[in-house]
Amino acid sequence: PEPTTTRVPALDFTQPVPESEEVEMDYFSDALFIGDSRTDGLRLYSGIQGADFYCYKGLTIFEVDERKIVELNGSTYSVVEALEKGPQYAKIYISLGVNELGYYNDDAYHQAFSEFLDTVKTLQPDAIIYLENLVPVNPQKCAEYKQPYYVNNDRVAAYNAIYPQLATEHQVALLDVASALSDENGILPADATADGVHFTKAWYQKWLAYLMNHTVSPEEYEAGQTAAEGA
Template sequence: MGYQPKRCQRKVRTAPALRLPAAVLLLALLLAGSWSVLSAHVSARHDTDDLPRQKVERQETAVETVAPTVTAPVPVTPSTAETAAVPAETDAAQGYDYTAPVPERERVENDWFEDAAFLGDSLTDGLLLYSDIRGPANLSYKGLTVQSVRTDKVIRLNGQKYTPLEALGKRSYGKVYILLGINELGWYNDQRFYNCYAQLIDLVRAAQPDAQIYLQTLLPVTAEKSESHEWLKNEKIAVYNDLIAQLAGEKGVYLVDAHAALADENDALPADESVDGVHLTKAGYQRWADYLRTHTAASETS
């Protein structure tokens, strides 16, 4: 009988000592496992939350960091821009070279412009205000670009405001003249200009599938303006005009070399035909209008 109490005493003393480290160890393992799972969940949640912000930051640092180049046009394949099929009734099937400016022809009268629409910036607005061209729809506004012509509601029709592209779709036209690009010279991104212009041509064609589309080359600025301005450079205008010629060829639309109508022997705008180095005098606008009257694609589509 004396042996049994002794065994019981040893069991009472040793059992807690053996169980305590095991319990502590088990609790530690459970806590460590829970923290690992919790940490992984918290880390994953924060990584996901940061993705949109990180994406925006990468985009912001990448926008328009390409240095301006004025030595050669950007090589662009048709797959770069959203291309649209050239209408079968155009002259492409007969091998017409759309990269070449339309040649000089017999002068047209005002009835030629009665079914025309002009898309452009303040230069086009000045042309239709100060020259003798009468009859076309004036869908131009100061500061417009190949991008904002489809986003800025600056054309008022019947008491409502529309973007120039929306206004273009409100009626049918036989011709659409486009002059855009002077405001885009400050973009410092030739590829962006090319792609936006290519998309615009597709949208114009969708709005006016039966119209002749005329792309006009950019007018020069005066030598003084080109030398003094940060980005209005005649050298850069020449690059953009090469891109416009490429677009005319790619899209099967007519090219009008308006630059040739006003450039002097140094490819600059004569100082006496400009009021500020960019915009024209009344005589300058009339010379431009005379060029448009004598450079049409009338014979190709008659």
């Protein structure tokens, strides 16, 4: 008889990554995180170990090829330069968008993010790319701490409508961090944030727990790419 082969399920890039069995911390030993001050908070306060971080306070999608924030071998590079000159990673997590909320040109944001995803896939061809959507803010805390007027959940929702399009267009894994870290009203709880935007230690830990329970195998990811290309 013919040997039976188990068919690997193809990842559906039109949907967020489903919950999976929790991984061990060493899952992040070949992972890179790209982001702004929220991602830096994940690095500092979540307890994550083993990962590399290309992140900086205020970083935007429009600066990833220009703003020099990554230290490598005694020199400072932009994120794009570091992706080219630095190590090759098995997983790359991307979380950007808070600092772009006041840009008010969603098409330009979509286009800039699209170009960046193309660049990441070209420079890091073996990586599973995880695209994280934008966690809402807490309106009362934002007002209390005088956050800019454009840092609001209407703008967050506008960008969160773009991420599924990007994931589908570029066949990257979408992570619905927004739902995981929001309350029943779809906002960041007041006790989860110090200033309306950034998280408390417990919420950074909750973010990490979500990442550890929502992973994709290289086989699923590759099968999804093949299926999408054949569609």
